[in-house]
Amino acid sequence: xxxxxERGRHLLIVxxxxxxxxxxxxYLARAGFRVxxxxxxxxxxxxxxxxxxxxxxxxxxxxGEDGFSLTRWLREQRGPxxxxxxxxLTARGxxxxxxxxxxxxxxxxxxxxxxxxxxxxxxxxxxxxAANRPTTGGPLKLGRCEFDxxxxxxxxxxxxxxxxxxxxxxxxxxxxxxxxxxxxxxLARGTVDPSGRAVDVQVTRLRRKIEAxxxxxxxxxxxxxxxYRLAPD
Numbered sequence: 001x002x003x004x005x006e007r008g009r010h011l012l013i014v015x016x017x018x019x020x021x022x023x024x025x026x027y028l029a030r031a032g033f034r035v036x037x038x039x040x041x042x043x044x045x046x047x048x049x050x051x052x053x054x055x056x057x058x059x060x061x062x063x064g065e066d067g068f069s070l071t072r073w074l075r076e077q078r079g080p081x082x083x084x085x086x087x088x089l090t091a092r093g094x095x096x097x098x099x100x101x102x103x104x105x106x107x108x109x110x111x112x113x114x115x116x117x118x119x120x121x122x123x124x125x126x127x128x129x130a131a132n133r134p135t136t137g138g139p140l141k142l143g144r145c146e147f148d149x150x151x152x153x154x155x156x157x158x159x160x161x162x163x164x165x166x167x168x169x170x171x172x173x174x175x176x177x178x179x180x181x182x183x184x185x186x187l188a189r190g191t192v193d194p195s196g197r198a199v200d201v202q203v204t205r206l207r208r209k210i211e212a213x214x215x216x217x218x219x220x221x222x223x224x225x226x227x228y229r230l231a232p233d
Contacts, residue, residue: 009054009127010034014044014070015089016062024057027116028123041065041073048074053084055126057119058106060090060097068100075105075152082150083176085126089114102189103165105172129176140175140232142219145210147232149175154209161209170202174220174230184227196227203228 011033015021018039025035036051038044040062048056056074058067071086088101091112098109107126110119139148145156152168154161163171174182188196203222207214221229 010036010052011123012044012047012051012053012056013037014040014057014062014067015059016040017059020059024116024119028120031120033123041070044070045073048077048081048084052081054130055085055087055123057087057089057123060088060101068104071101071104071106077150085130087119087122087126098189103169105169140178140230142210142230142232143212145219147171147175156209163206163209164202166198167202167206170199171206171230174228178230178232181223181226181229187227199228 011028013021013024013028013035014037015024016039021037021039025037028035036047036053038047041064044056044058047053058070060067067088067090071088074084074086075082085107086105087108087110088106089110089112090097101109107129108122110122138150139146145154145161147154149172152163152172154163154171170187173187184196184199185194187199188194203220204214207217207220210219211217219231221231223229
């Protein structure tokens, strides 16, 4: 039942390589998805302004507007459109590219060349996670603070609190599933340290900004043996 519900959703494929774009469109359509394709950022923006998509696949290296810029633009959109899941593709397996994409709000990253089946499995995994995300309906109340996932802004006592890009990315990841534990290593995928130590440092810094007592956190909680949980009011 779950797989049937996931199939048939609307995907956007953005890649300047005509051959890859058509192959992906055909393969994913055979897998049961509705697929719309664009050859670049300008065409993709027009499509996303007029149509609703359940997931977007962006190639990173494109002439003109690249996948990073397109993801940044998408995350700046208000409402459900700005929360559209993004899977990024690149011909380079560079860790810097992965970190940049994840910081900008991409949900996953796949290096070329890849097996079409792996792409399909990653898409299905992202859609499952997205289907289980509660709708927050706007900013999340955290005591005296408020975090707006759409804007990536934290305000405490009415004043905007400065956040690093990594802190914004971490809060956004946690805000996607409020009151649910998120695996520490999953959070670490967007950091320079896959062991999770960088996540621990970011959590400590965020607690100093959000919590009344950082040593006894109420909103940014540790879930022993798993990772962290954001528990808004």
